Amino acid sequence: MKYKINGFLYYDATDATLSINDEGTSDTQLSITANALLYFLLQQPGVITRDEIMEKVWDDNGLTSSNGNLNQYLSLLRKSFRHYQIDNFIITVSRGRLEINKDITVEVVDDNHMHPLFICEEEERVTPEEPAEKPNKTTYSEQTDAQEQRWMIGSAILFVAALALLWTAIISERSINIVQLNPVSAEICELFSNEKIINAEMGESYLNSFNAVREKLGISCNKERRFVFYYSDKFQNKGLGRTFMAQCAKNENNPYAYCDNYFYYSWK
Incomplete structure (x- = not known):
């Protein structure tokens, strides 16, 4: 799914990127959770409650939801859009509910007609049809032949599409x-x-930087957790730079049963 926002900013939900046509110079790579949150908000026309967002983005994916986590990723998305001079992309309405700013234009640009925006447009264009007359025997025979031809054409199209999808899957698997x-x-x-x-x-x-971030966030260690940590400025000239940390619960079947993620553009 790919969107064009305000006529110049592209959001690719598959790659989790925000980009403009500058050969990748200004691309922004979103974290997994931030990407899931933005994609969910774009799929919901109108106002949506915080509880519904936390349920769909966090709880349904095995993550621990909280208002703190939601506020953190809302702030992260707003900051990402301000980088492209788009202010107030996500606004808060009465009773703490949220919606995409109606003054901002959002277009779907990958021709996916299953998206809710297209479904709404199709429903508006549908007009009631007059009831068809009861066919006589001759008409019924002609319709049956036409239907059979349509079924044959449709089956051929589906077969070609299935082959194309299979070929795409094979190519994609090799590039993972x-x-x-x-x-x-x-x-x-x-x-x-x-x-x-x-x-x-x-x-x-690495260990010292991880402990500094962990202690500042008030996160403790125990034998039931695993941590994944990354920071971009290895020489720490101006802090740690882009910083990512995930604390994950583990069990005997899955060392990463569920995770809480923390991402900062510039950790000082």
Whole structure:
């Protein structure tokens, strides 16, 4: 699903990106939770309650919902849109409910006619049809032949479409990149990173930076949790830069049963 916002900003729900036509210079990569929240809001025409948002985005996906988490990701999305000079993209209405600003134009640009925007337009264009006359025997025979031809054409189209989807799936499967998580610490705080720890200095810096972020957020360690941590400014010239941390509950079947994610554009 791909959207065009205010005629110049593109949101790709599949890639979780906000972009303009500048060869990727100003692209913004959204986190998994922020992408799920934005996609859900765009699918809901009109006002929606906070409880419904938390249920659909967090609870239904096995995550722990809270007003704090919702406020954090709403703030993150608003900040992302302000980066493109779009203010008040998500507004709060009476009783704390939320909606997309009606002054902002949102277009679906990938021709997916199952989207609610297209469904509403189709319903408005539908007019009542006059009841068909009861066909006689000759007319009934002609309609049956025409219907059979339509079924044959439709079946052929579906078969070609299925082959195209199969070919697309094969190509996509070959291009999937699996992210490998590397252990940083195996103590009480079981810590992993998507980057390879190349030496002891990097490992110590990673652990110290992780503990600083964790303690500031008031998150404690225990044997039932795993943590994933990343920060972009390895030399910490101006803080940690883009920072991501996930605390995940684990069980005997799944080491990442569910996770709470924290993302910051510039951690000082």
